[in-house]
Amino acid sequence: MKIAICQINTITGNISHNSKVIRQFAAQAKEKGADIAVFPELAVPGGFAKDLYLRKDFLSACDGELEVIAKECPVPVVLGTVYEGENAVVYIKAGKITRFASKNNSFEGLRYFKNNDSHAFADGISACVYSGFEDLMKAAQKASNENVKYLIVTANDVFYMGRLEEIHNELKECASKQNINIVFVNMCGAQDGLVSYGRSIAVTEDGIIIAAAESFEESMTIADFSNHTPVDCEEVPYELQAYDALVSGLKDYALKNGFSRFVIGISGGVDSALVAVIAKDALGSENVTGIFMPSEYTSNQSKEDAELLCKMNGIRLLTVPINDLFDSFKGALSHIFVGKENDLTEENMQSRIRAVLLMAYSNKFNALLVNTGNKSESAAGYSTLYGDSAGGYAAISDLSKTFLYKICEYRNSLIDSIPKSVLEKEPTAELRPNQKDTDSLPPYEVLDGMIVKYFATFNPNAKSGMDISGDEKKIFRMIDRTEYKRQQAPMGTKISKKSFIRDLRIPVTNGYRG
């Protein structure tokens, strides 16, 4: 049995495009001598289409394309799609479509899809749509009981650090416990910040991996169950996985939304440096423009670092000083601010002036403004709304500051891309004389630990309440108080198991003082 694992990158909502990709892959599978071609969950409509799944015209269009696929595919196909109101996996052979199974929905899935426990199989093949280990085991057991030899597990499974290891362990355990060959076919590519990691695998009933696709890349991988050798499927370190996910998230957001260029505010600091390199890896250095916008508080070091960074990466750097603009605003408001001391207002103003400049560039040249805020700042609200929080897409908003340095080191170990001085100097927003991040925040190692603990408090199954120190309470309150900024922030790439907004939903109006 030769199974072509078609790890495709769909465009959500673009049904005709997805159908074309499916038919091309199926034709290729035939050429390669595959007996069957298998595709991910929701391959026809694309994943995470949200309320599009509620549109009758959209569902009809999916049905129509499924018919086209059924007519044209030269090999039997297993694929995920919306089918009779279910998030289903169907089997197509000689023009005939058979429903095999559907996903066991929880929470959001219930808004769109029916739950339906029934399943079918044919030609020694069964299938399911991945929805957790428990359901996987059940599907495998059913298939095994019916002497089915192959279980195709279709998925649109999202990356977070640790996920690849988890899923592969689940699949190996399931295959060997239920004595069934499993092919896991996952989507790849990103949709609105959720990165499907690909990394499809085939596992024998002995729990041995005999084929594995790359992470994050569209590919076809042949799993030959009649003639196989184990493949090495050890995962690379989290730094590398996360970095690739960050590139994938940004790249797909840009391309699928019609952007071919990026603009980034380059401060000379580490956040914008990493984002510039990610942007370069996503679309090429020729499509990245950096804008350096110094004020009177900007150090010479920042200027040198910004220039060196862009030189090292072949990125064009433009410079627009903001001092005169800053003075103009202060002048325009002086009759209203008379007698008032300088405060956060003036710091925010500088940040917002920069956003106006960046957005002007973005509008004029149709370049996507990439936001450079990280998760630690996002948690603490250490950003200016409509200032440095602006952007069409946030490249690293789920990346904590401490882990960010590790990723920079990793990236530098491939090719030196981020200047050493950027990594060594102390973080500063440079919005007032001699400002340091630690003036307002605990050291990032401490802050990042508290953020992890903050997320952990949202667990009703915890055995007991947590001990929360006074310092932690202060930071937790800071996180709560700045939720209004996160709710207006651009979307970004999820790389951690618990990200803000996507995995945590806290109210803005929040009287809890825990």
Added chain:
Amino acid sequence: MKIAICQINTITGNISHNSKVIRQFAAQAKEKGADIAVFPELAVPGGFAKDLYLRKDFLSACDGELEVIAKECPVPVVLGTVYEGENAVVYIKAGKITRFASKNNSFEGLRYFKNNDSHAFADGISACVYSGFEDLMKAAQKASNENVKYLIVTANDVFYMGRLEEIHNELKECASKQNINIVFVNMCGAQDGLVSYGRSIAVTEDGIIIAAAESFEESMTIADFSNHTPVDCEEVPYELQAYDALVSGLKDYALKNGFSRFVIGISGGVDSALVAVIAKDALGSENVTGIFMPSEYTSNQSKEDAELLCKMNGIRLLTVPINDLFDSFKGALSHIFVGKENDLTEENMQSRIRAVLLMAYSNKFNALLVNTGNKSESAAGYSTLYGDSAGGYAAISDLSKTFLYKICEYRNSLIDSIPKSVLEKEPTAELRPNQKDTDSLPPYEVLDGMIVKYFATFNPNAKSGMDISGDEKKIFRMIDRTEYKRQQAPMGTKISKKSFIRDLRIPVTNGYRG
């Protein structure tokens, strides 16, 4: 039987505050000779607390306060709270807490609460947490079967135009069909843009309303089932209902988040005029500051209208011309924009300069910037991101432009507040010479109709597909394409059954061309 209907306005998350309010109302109920005091759904934690319901410490704190309430309340009490993992209604008598029933969760509720069909009753009283007509009928039938005389329906039901009429019809129908006295006790006040409308009522088993609380206001209403007369409970027109909801939404957002002042960009147009009046009604004219920011494209008429509006409403008006700032930005970017024509970039720039000024005022004086965008603009993306789309709260973002005029007329019929010329002139953004909204958009009557149709397409239960004209497709695509702006917009008050963001979830990356 005298039942005190305690229609309270909780602060979400502020358990000790809510507990105090409950105890004060219960004491008052005792004074008024009530046999029992009844409170809304989730009265202890507050409604729409989202993931706070997942925090063990939060749940424990709710339990603790429930004990305090049980100890101190001088009359029997029925109230909604989180109880043993359920969104439950409990009965408290002589210090003893008895669980009566819990809410039948769908979708979001499942993230937080257990479903549990069991119910109890005591002293001739039963209760439920409102979760739709079907469940209400079931609860009433069960109670009726057990010869219970009174069903207390606790709720945290959210306003939209038409909702008051719906719920009262449901309650009357249920009471008379199941032959049971019903007391509906609803929350009032707003939480993050969701306005609980209050308007609690008592209905006899004949379907006659014998007590009705005001809409949108905290109150205690005594329903005396042994000595009653029918009360008139006809609803006021939608214009009035919606206006009151808009005031409630803005006022509670401000007060519950610690703001006692508003700042609003006043353009001389109808949107900012209405928002100024809403803001005045929320916190008083002395707490509203308008800022008029003319450019070279601003007409004299706009200036006169802005001034007249503020004079009529006793609102302070500051003026900050933006011409020089605009010139400074154009100068700063001229070396980058060399050879480029003026386009949308320059229009957006003016709007963003205004946002920088407004946010500076907001920061300096701790005044909440109230956004003035309406639903029609929001749908069409007819706004500048980080420009006129900025704000801490969007007062009218769920109000269509055509209905907005009706609300203005209604408000003027009470006291003349919005200048006639503002209502009569043609809408314009004044970002280029002689600009009119209709240059970019269909007439608002047409656009608003298309928006309603757009929402209607998201209905998988529709009997057949809709006929969608070419013009409609163009507008639908415009709505889809501008989702990225709505996702970064400030939250606002829901007043329609189908609002963006809350009731519709569309992807930003969206290849569907329907």
